[in-house]
């Protein structure tokens with residue numbers, strides 16, 4: 001502690017809980033109280049030039065248009081911190097929905113409170129706030145596609161590539177505001193420099209987003225992710241990668257039953273028959289729970305203004321603009337997503353690229369099983385229908401008769417030609 005206090009020049013405060021479903025008490029401790037304590041510690045650092053706080057672009061996701069300003073929360077952070085001291089867990093759970101109001105989870109709420117703490121307790125510190133949107137794999141550095149956790153889209157890319165996730169409630173036209181992690185790091189370093197050297201009079205907020213400069217929507221992103229699986233398939237997929245985007249609750253429930261729960265039940269039945277422990281239903285329920293928590297973010301669009309971020313870009317020398325590149329206008333989404341899928345395969349799943357031909361073979365086998373299963377299902381349904389309905393029988397006789405006549409005509413005309 002003493003060493004940190006005497007030697008630190010710049011603080012980058014990134015630590016946080018990023019779980020959407022964290023109990024409020026824990027989220028407040030990590031995202032609000034810890035920020036307050038770190039500010040207190042920073043105020044004792046004689047050599048400190050800048051304090052850079054990492055928030056999220058979704059801290060004010062209850063608004064549609066978000067400016068680079070700190071918005072007030074209805075309840076003062078200090079009051080929330082105090083109440084967490086004496087309220088018991090049951091009461092906190094009960095009041096949580098009322099406190100978070102129109103935000104979707106405790107994460108976004110406590111990140112907003114964290115920003116207010118930064119504003120209120122900054123004292124004489126030289127502070128800036130960075131708000132990244134959905135952080136994804138690297139764009140360029142240290143190499144394209146590097147990723148090390150399942151947050152944001154990465155977990156869903158695995159679920160789709162392995163064939164577990166087959167449909168998702170998502171609005172294809174909604175903006176997919178992804179931002180590569182190296183872009184966030186470059187901006188953060190540049191903000192550290194600007195804040196320390198130029199010492200702006202007030203706390204500046206920087207949006208690290210892609211939507212208003214180089215928009216890509218979920219439809220295009222989903223399509224490109226699926227296209228990338230053709231080239232870079234994952235090993236031992238459960239089913240062939242495929243994903244339907246639906247926007248309505250009824251079809252979501254339908255696809256969850258037909259494409260997610262039913263195959264999981266059938267597979268567990270097969271595992272039981274072969275003397276193994278069933279696990280697919282549990283895994284599927286967990287996946288559907290995760291998807292339901294992410295749905296809020298893939299069915300809405302937000303507009304983030306980026307005046308401060310653009311101003312910062314213009315303040316950098318051409319050489320620094322190149323080294324600390326955070327200009328997302330240069331990002332090619334198709335290339336980025338393909339590298340992202342490759343990175344997920346390599347760095348998260350730890351799969352060998354030499355296994356790609358075998359993975360492709362496996363997908364072909366799954367395709368054949370799929371066709372076989374559908375044909376068998378159709379024939380059984382048709383057989384049952386014919387046994388029960390006169391109309392189905394008539395249609396069947398009509399089709400058979402028609403095919404027979406067509407074949408006879410074809411045979412007769414080819415005999416005439418000879």
Ligand SMILES: CCCCCCCCCCCCCCCCCC(=O)SCCNC(=O)CCNC(=O)[C@H](O)C(C)(C)COP(=O)(O)OP(=O)(O)OC[C@H]1O[C@@H](n2cnc3c(N)ncnc32)[C@H](O)[C@@H]1OP(=O)(O)O
Nearest residue numbers: 018019020021056150151152153155156160222243290297
């Ligand atoms: C064609 C398809 C196209 C696909 C592309 C579409 C992509 C859409 C992506 C939308 C992303 C929207 C994100 C919005 C981010 C807002 C920005 C921020 O600041 S947010 C800051 C960023 N914060 C976040 O993104 C946090 C989101 N995550 C959470 O809050 C929690 O994981 C949870 C509450 C969702 C589930 O809790 P719980 O049930 O207790 O489960 P556990 O945590 O214990 O994990 C269980 C298992 O699931 C694994 N896994 C983990 N994450 C994901 C994932 N995203 N996904 C899948 N899987 C995931 C995990 O590894 C584990 O595996 P195993 O060890 O059992 O083998």
Ligand SMILES: NC(=O)C1=CN([C@@H]2O[C@H](COP(=O)(O)OP(=O)(O)OC[C@H]3O[C@@H](n4cnc5c(N)ncnc54)[C@H](OP(=O)(O)O)[C@@H]3O)[C@@H](O)[C@H]2O)C=CC1
Nearest residue numbers: 014015016017018054055056057132133134135149151152
């Ligand atoms: N991922 C995203 O899409 C986005 C993330 N952000 C923000 O970026 C920052 C980093 O998030 P991300 O990298 O995704 O999340 P991670 O969970 O990967 O990183 C969080 C970091 O916080 C540290 N941490 C957590 N609890 C404590 C604690 N009690 N004491 C000390 N350190 C702790 C963790 O340390 P350890 O590894 O030791 O557990 C970890 O290094 C967060 O502030 C988040 O809000 C903002 C927008 C989007």
